[in-house]
Amino acid sequence: MLVESRRIRDRYRLLEPIGGGAMGTVWRAQDEKLDRTVAIKELLLPQDHDEHRTEEAKNRAMREARIAARLQHSRAITVFAVLEEEDRPWLVMEYLPxxxxxxxxxxxxxxxxxxxxxxxxxxxxxxxxxxxxxxxxxxxxxxxxxxxxxxxxxxxxxxxxxxxxxxxxxxxxxxxxxxxxxxxxxxxxxxxxxxxxxxxxxxxxxxxxxxxxxxxxxxxxxxxxxxxxxxxxxxxxxxxxxxxxxxxxxxxxxxxxxxxxxxxxxxxxxxxxxxxxxxxxxxxxxAELPAVPTVxxxxxxxxxxxxxxxxxxxxxxxxxxxxxxxxxxxxxxxxxxxxxRQKPPQDNAAAPPSQESSSSASATPSTTPSPTATPSPTPTPATSAPPISPTVSTVASAKTAGEALTSYYSLLPGKLSTAWNLLTDHFKASKRQTLSTYEGFWSKYSKVSVSNVSESGPGRVTASITYVSKSGGTETNTNTFTLVQVGGVWMIDSQS
Missing domain, CATH: 1.10.510.10 (Transferase(Phosphotransferase) domain 1)
Structure with a gap:
């Protein structure tokens, strides 16, 4: 319904309501001074005439304007001004059809x-x-x-x-x-x-x-x-x-x-x-923000x-x-x-975080990616499952993500090419890994084991991974993994 005669501050002509809810009504309006279309939010005040709640509603409008002043972003609606008219607040905002x-x-x-x-x-x-x-x-x-x-x-x-x-x-x-x-x-x-x-x-x-x-x-x-x-x-x-x-x-x-x-x-x-x-x-x-103008x-x-x-x-x-x-x-x-961020990318699945210790070698491959390790333009999980060999039968038959993760680590560090095929393309791209860098990392370890495996949601598994380096050092880390099923086979898609 058009409201041609209603004006705010003798400048904004309200045209039609375009949205709203329990906290107020949003109008499409015309800024007649700048000749542009704006959106104006009319905040509704409590009908019980409670002075405390009325003041709270007015403060909320002022707070929203001040927050908008702190954040200037092309994907956030801009607030131009906050006004008080007819004894209630109005927010003048950017209009997006x-x-x-x-x-x-x-x-x-x-x-x-x-x-x-x-x-x-x-x-x-x-x-x-x-x-x-x-x-x-x-x-x-x-x-x-x-x-x-x-x-x-x-x-x-x-x-x-x-x-x-x-x-x-x-x-x-x-x-x-x-x-x-x-x-x-x-x-x-x-x-x-x-x-x-x-x-x-x-x-x-x-x-x-x-x-x-x-x-x-x-x-x-x-x-x-x-x-x-x-x-x-x-x-x-x-x-x-x-x-x-x-x-x-x-x-x-x-x-x-x-x-x-x-x-x-x-x-x-x-x-x-x-x-x-x-x-x-x-x-x-x-600097500290000035008070939001009332004009x-x-x-x-x-x-x-x-x-x-x-x-x-x-x-x-x-x-x-x-x-x-x-x-x-x-x-x-x-x-x-x-x-x-000030932090390096996480390592590939099954790799402990990069850190200085007597049992670890130099930085993991993920901190020095191969020049050929360019992420795929569309790093989504493969549309078909990798070929299944007898060595990966336990992974293929795993009924839960927890079982699959345990089976995955049972392949390491001996069956690297098979384990590599149980990582999604998205995972490999996000860690900037190639089979060469993956093999290079695992060449430093003689044994890996899994303990304290627990599932916290669909496809989400938390587990403690213990690594034994060839020099004899031992290191244990706890990680959370997300696994997805591709062609009926659980594959690791992310690690945190």
């Missing part, structure tokens, strides 16, 4: 490739937020906007403490759904970076599977109970995305990858990345945000940017990753 991911997957589940593209963009924004010390706390399909050309952006920063979609009112009533909650948050703990990783994993799971990883429940309380246990329904349609999803949805926060790692792995999985789709840097001011502020919108009005339609490829900008992004990314 789009549908929410919730609406899109309600119409039709996404393809795996579409989910990977959206996930790569959103994880980039969240990784930037995490580097800036910001936890989103409310990652879900409804807070992800996707335009017709495939541009995805996350919105709704600024909730100080939220349990996903759950809101406990003064009477204890639960509104919304906890379908995207990390288990620890569902149990009442504060959300942190790892909780954002879980929620993004749950969002991508829902995009391809058509439902929450906790399944379907008749009421929010039952779903909240499922969430608190951390028990998920194993994905069936996620294909090459499955190993990463399982790690993101790990019950224990410490077992989940960082958001930086999520973004990198999603970009490896992209089958047709556009030139501009590299890791994007977030701008984080060094509209003019903010430069990233080029990706300047999208003209288009009619809703099918999802397409991502928007391309110039080659010069792409090269600049890559250069910035390399610098950021060197500063932020």
């Amino acid at each position: 789009s549908k929410s991911l919730a609406v899109m997957i309600g119409e039709e589940p996404a393809t795996v490739d579409d989910a990977i593209r959206v996930g790569a963009q959103i994880s980039s924004a969240l990784a930037g937020a995490h580097r800036a010390g910001i936890v989103h706390r409310d990652v879900k399909p409804a807070n992800i906007l996707v335009s017709e050309d495939g541009t995805a952006k996350i919105t709704d920063f600024g909730i100080s403490r939220a349990i996903g979609d759950v809101k406990l009112t003064a009477t204890g009533e639960i509104a919304g759904t906890p379908a995207y909650l990390a288990p620890e948050v569902a149990r009442g703990e504060d959300a942190d970076f790892a909780a954002d990783v879980f929620s993004l994993g749950a969002t991508l799971y829902a995009a391809v599977e058509g439902q929450s990883p906790y399944g379907v429940a008749d009421n929010p309380i039952a779903l909240l109970y499922k969430a608190s246990s951390g028990e998920i329904v194993p994905p069936e349609k996620a294909g090459p995305l499955t190993p990463l999803l399982l790690r993101m949805l790990a019950t224990e926060p410490a077992e989940r990858p960082s958001m930086d790692e999520v973004e990198q792995e999603l970009r490896v999985l992209l089958t047709d990345p556009e030139p501009g789709e590299s890791v994007l840097a977030a701008t984080v001011p060094d 509209p502020a003019v903010v430069s919108v990233p080029a990706a945000g300047e999208v003209t009005k288009v009619s809703p339609g099918a999802r397409k490829g991502l928007i391309a940017v110039g080659a010069g900008a792409a090269l600049l992004c890559v250069a910035v990314v390399v610098a950021i990753l060197l500063v932020v």
Whole structure:
């Protein structure tokens, strides 16, 4: 419904509501001073005239604006200003002609490739937020906007403490759904970076599977109970995305990858990345932020945000940017990753971490990759199982991932070529390994054994690996592995 006569601050003309929920209504509006379309969020205040709750709602709007000021990222919706009109807050934001991911997957589940593209963009924004010390706390399909050309952006920063979609009112009533909650948050703990990783994993799971990883429940309380246990329904349609999803949805926060790692792995999985789709840097001011203005502020919108009005339609490829900008992004990314991560890549499966000890030789092959060890452009698990020989029959017949991992190590260090064929292409590419470097590493060891094998989820195995070097030294490390089945054979896909 058009609301032609309603204006805010005699500058913003409200055109039509385009979204909303329990916390407010989002309008498409016209900034008549700058002659541009904007989105304005009208925050709803409590109807019981409770002064404390009213003040809290106003502070929430101010907090969201300040958080937006700290994070300038092309995959996060920009907040231009916060106003107070009609005795309630209004947020003036960047307008992106789009549908929410919730609406899109309600119409039709996404393809795996579409989910990977959206996930790569959103994880980039969240990784930037995490580097800036910001936890989103409310990652879900409804807070992800996707335009017709495939541009995805996350919105709704600024909730100080939220349990996903759950809101406990003064009477204890639960509104919304906890379908995207990390288990620890569902149990009442504060959300942190790892909780954002879980929620993004749950969002991508829902995009391809058509439902929450906790399944379907008749009421929010039952779903909240499922969430608190951390028990998920194993994905069936996620294909090459499955190993990463399982790690993101790990019950224990410490077992989940960082958001930086999520973004990198999603970009490896992209089958047709556009030139501009590299890791994007977030701008984080060094100085303390000034108070958010109470009058509209003019903010430069990233080029990706300047999208003209288009009619809703099918999802397409991502928007391309110039080659010069792409090269600049890559250069910035390399610098950021060197500063932020400051750690070498992990070694190949069955290899202890690189460290100085009397029983170890020089650095492992993964720290000095062979010039020929170039990752495959599409490092997804092989589409068919490797040839099965009598020496690998125990692995092929393993009924569980734990049994398969134990059988894998029984091949080492004697049957290297057979063991090598039990690593997925994705694993080999992520560790930058070739058969030559793999053999070179194992040439230093005379024996390896496995103990304390336990399965923490579908395809996830934690085990203690003991290595005996040819010089007689012994070293034991505990690792968590993700295994996937390819042609009925368990194969190692990742190690942490």
